[in-house]
Structures are given as structure tokens and as C-alpha cells.
Amino acid sequence: MTLSDVAKQAGVSIATVSYVMNDRGGVGERTRANVLRIADELGFRLNRVASGLRTGRTQVLGLVLADITNPFYPEIAGGVIAAAAEAGFQVFLSHGGADGRLDGEVVQALCDHQCGALIFTSLVVSDGPLLSDVVPPDVPIVQTVRRIPGIRADFIGIDDRAGAREEAQHLIDLGHRDIAVLAGPSASSASSERTAGYREALAEAGIEVSPESMLECSLTGDAGTRAAQQLLESRGHAPSAVLCGNDLIALGAIDAFLAHGLSVPEDVSVAGYDDIWFASSRLVQLTTVRQPRHEMGRAAVSLALERLAEPDLPPREVIMEHELVVRRTTARARAGTAA
Amino acid sequence: MTLSDVAKQAGVSIATVSYVMNDRGGVGERTRANVLRIADELGFRLNRVASGLRTGRTQVLGLVLADITNPFYPEIAGGVIAAAAEAGFQVFLSHGGADGRLDGEVVQALCDHQCGALIFTSLVVSDGPLLSDVVPPDVPIVQTVRRIPGIRADFIGIDDRAGAREEAQHLIDLGHRDIAVLAGPSASSASSERTAGYREALAEAGIEVSPESMLECSLTGDAGTRAAQQLLESRGHAPSAVLCGNDLIALGAIDAFLAHGLSVPEDVSVAGYDDIWFASSRLVQLTTVRQPRHEMGRAAVSLALERLAEPDLPPREVIMEHELVVRRTTARARAGTAA
């Protein structure tokens, strides 16, 4: 079932059918209607692979998630897929390596399939050279969540530092002074921004964080559990509150505290970051900072398509609104501990 | 950068380079090595779109998730993507409509892009005609999780009925007699199998479930909350235990019970189904039945590729191992209520 079949049936040339199927002008009203009818009867649909070859651009976006099993990412993917579908694009989904780094083969494969644009989540700095080596210069790149400097790519994310400051301030307002930080990997721009935000707000309030109360761990629940245990061991007692690099760390830390017989938030307040779906469950009720993930996915597609239409646009950064969400894992500091 | 460029540089024909790049025989060892070297120097990679057009088959799988934001599905996607990558395939990701039904346009778009095979999760019966209308007969279809009868498609899932029986038996063994069921939509084969399994096991133990203790709701947390509320209202008191159609319903129900001042599992035991990631969190510790989602995704790819290689295989059903996971939301029935 090809253009040629429809053309034969309708008694016109292949070109005419092509013009009709692509809604191009220059076709008489009668023939257009006739072709449309025949195509419909025959169940004809354009072969997008052939179009892609001929035009040199495919209606396909490549999306690389850092880790698809991390509940943070699928909603971004949802936004990307929805916006892409509206624009008539398909989405190739891949994910990075287990260590959070980008897998060169994955990016290569995407390029082999002639993606029109590439969207990445949570790049790390060492991914930079890979991208410039592998991705053809005419393929737009959008990075979300994290940003690596100096690469040819648009960015979409939130003001992590501001969110972190607000969250730290929230704890300070609740009277906490003995505050620990379980930070995400400093290789991640988002994590280091958050850590910086925490530090700034605490410093402004005259609170200093001792080295043993400032731990760096990877962005998983297990890492959070281990870090919280280490916190308890090295300090000898629980902090009054803990600021975590993301929600998974926070949940892992809560696990650890509960296992030590501490209650949250009565004994220790815990705050996360991201507002993953499950943070809002009544069973958890985690205080956190929300990233508009679905909207970020949509916006990433807009950036990509805009640049596709106008390649010479200057590099752009879109910063979306975040929101401090106060729930049940943070509470007023105990009188005794607030000093 | 095309075959032609490499051929020119290596002083051989396009055909020869093609044979080399595809690891076909009939090329001398010296020329092969030379072509490989030149291709590497030039950074040449085959254009998969052109290959796809020429061969009529693309190295692409289409994956349609019922709902990407539902934490149940991304792990299936992870398995699919991993297995596909190993076989040199890319994966187009789409998702169904908000009502859980398949969107015809989505399937059409996937076919327009000449996917080699299509994998679906959680089809509903009314999706059947759509598939046979839209998907070309030479494109293998794999359905996972749920099965709709009579369509040209392989299936991969678990024995939902057996899992449900085991779970119900677990509650019976704990001494529960006043057991309610919050079932998923009966339009879903998985849900109705589970419901049937619950019923069978309860019936065998001589337990009958009153109509007001058997509610059907959709597979979301909110629906679970509402259903649990309705349960409490119409019955006047809490059941001793509740079997839920999936984990989300269970979590929603727990929410509702907690909101009514009941404790889980002291006042009421709750069991879910699926073992989504967060059911295992220490904050939840949900008793449930595990589906090996990652492996199901991988197996779906195997089925698809096998049928691609051998289209005349008889229809196949792969049933994977499930596992009853007993955690903290189910406990021995109170002496008083066990009657």
C-alpha cells in the first residue's frame, strides 16, 4: 500500500497524492477530495521511514532517562511523549548506565536512527565530550533537571538553589538548629545547587553544619539509609532535622531513623526534594520541593522543536516554578534540641 | 557521511562496504580490515532509516504502556528497553488514553513508523478490533499483564488466579474470616482472574463475601480510598482484612483506614497485588504478590523477536513465576473479629 497504489487508483500521479497527503497547496479541490477518499478507502498511510529518508529529518525525538526505574523520571517522559504526540512526533526511549553516566552506545544508536532531536535528563559533567563527539551538530540537544556547562544544548529545570534555601528556611523557622544534610553527588549540578542553597540559608541564620553532619551519598533509598546510619553513629545522637538531596534519600533516611526507634517528625524532622509521586501518600507525607515534571517534559519538547525550526537561536535556559510542599515529616523542633 | 564516502576512500564499491558493515561473508580479509579502519576513521555509521526503507523491516519495537505515571509500568519498560538494546533494537514508547483504553492514533502512529513489532501492557477487551484493524498482519503483537482473547498476539504474564488464591489463603491462615475485596475493573483480565482467585480460596474455606464487602474500583490510589470509605459506611464497621486488586488500591485503602483512626494491621489487615517499588519501603511494608516486571519486559521482547524470525509459530503464552510477599500490613486476626 504505497503512494503509487493510491495514485493508480485515483488516476493521478504519485506527486499529486504526496501533495495531498502532506496538505500542500497546488492541488485542485476535486482531485484533492478524490485522492483523500481513495486513500481512506485503501487505508493508506504515509510510510514515515521513507519520508525520513527522503527529507533527511525524521519526526522522532530521542529521550534518555538517567534511570527509568527511578520514580522521578517517568513523569518527565510522560510530558515529553504527550507534547511530542501533539506535534506528530514519536519518542525513542533509552536510559543511561547504572552508574548514572551516559552510555555512548545508547546515544550512538539514537543517532543511527536519525532522531530529529535529543532530550536528556540528569547529565553529569563527564558526559559532555560524549555528546559533542557523537551527536551531529544539526541535532538539537535539550538537557533537563541538571545542566552541564559549555555544551551546545538548551536547558530546562528549576531554581534548585532557591528551592533549597526555602526548604532550609522552613526548618529554621520551625526552630531547628542542629541540622544535618544528606547531599546528592556533587558531580550533579542539581545536587550541588541544592547543597549550596541549604548552606547559604543555614549560614545566614548563623547555623554551621559540622563535617560529620554533612554527608554526600548517591540518590537512592539505600544510600539514604546508610548515610543516616552513619550520621547516627558518627554523631552519637540524631540531629534535630535532616535536609536530603532528594526524596529517595529522605525516605531511606526515615527508614533508618524508624529502625533506630526514633520517630519522624517528633524526634527528627526530614525534608526531601522533588516531590515524587509517593511523597504525597498519606503513609509518607514528606515535606519536599516540587518540580513540575510533566510540564518540564513538555517544555523540553518545545525547546527542541523550536530549535529544529530555527537552529540559530541563542542557547536558552528555561527555569520553571518550584514549590515548597510542607507535609508531615517536618515539625517544630523540641525545646531541648533547639540549641 | 555515507557508504559511498567510505567506499570512495577505501577504493572499493558501495556493495562491499555494505557487506562489511553488516558482517556478511564474501569479503576478503584484507579489504574487510581496510574498510573497517576507514569507516572508523571517518566515524561512519549506517543510516538505520535507509536500511529500514530498503529492507522493509526496522530495528524498532513499539511499546504502549497503559499509563506511564503508574509506577507499575516503568519497570516493564526497563526490561523491554534493556532486552531490545541487546538485540540492537530501539524502542518507541507511547501510552494509552486516560481511561485505560488504547488510543487508535497512537497505534497508527507506531505503525506509520514501521515498527517491527508491538508490545502492549494491560489491554482491555474493547481494544481488540482496533489492533486487528490497524496493525499490519506481519507485525508481531505481544500483550503483557492482561490478555484479551481471540486476537493474533502472544501473551506474557503471571498466573493471577493462583497468586490471588495464595494471598487469600494467607489471610485465612492468619485467622481472618470477615474479609472484604476491593477488586479492579472486571473488564481487565488480570483483575477478574485475581477476583476469581480470591473468591475460590474464600469459598473453599467456607467464607462468603457479602455484596457490600465486594467492591469494584479502578486501579488507582484515590479509587482505593473512596472504595474503603464506602466499605466502612455501608458495613458500619471495618472488615478484619481486605484483599485489593492492586497495590495502589491497597495503599489508598490504608490511607482511608488510617484517616478513620484504624490501624493497619492491628485493626485491619490489607493485602495488595503487584509489589510496586514502594510497597517494599519500610514506611509501607505491604503484603502483596510480586510480578517479575523487569523479566516480563525482557520476555516480551524475546517473544516478539522470535516471532519476527519465525512468523508461523503457534500463538504462545508465557506464564512467569509470581511470589507471595508477606510483609507488615497483614497480621493475625483479632480473637474477637475472627468469627
Add this chain to the structure above:
DNA sequence: GTCAATTGACGAAACGTTTAAGAAGCCGTA
């Protein structure tokens, strides 16, 4: 030394589409 079989390489057609360039018909005006 001859001939058949094998190996290694090539030419060219095809896959289904897009699109530049051009032809045919029609209209109105000079």
C-alpha cells in the same frame, strides 16, 4: 595445461517518499 569450482568484488535496481522543474490548460488583456 585445461577446466570446473570457488572466492572476492562490483554494477545496478529497488525500497517509498519528497520536491524542483516543467508542461498543459485556462483566463484575461493587449
Add this chain to the structure above:
DNA sequence: TACGGCTTCTTAAACGTTTCGTCAATTGAC
């Protein structure tokens, strides 16, 4: 009548691969 300017339609050349059929060169057997 001749002609420029529309509109509508067609012809044909790509896009980058794969693969069939052919052929020259080499090998091995006699």
C-alpha cells in the same frame, strides 16, 4: 490572435541502503 500569468498536474531525480546477478581472478583436480 498572441501572450503573460495563473492554476493544476506530471516527470524524474534524488535520499542511503541492501541484495541479486554477474564477472574476473584464483584455486584445485585431473
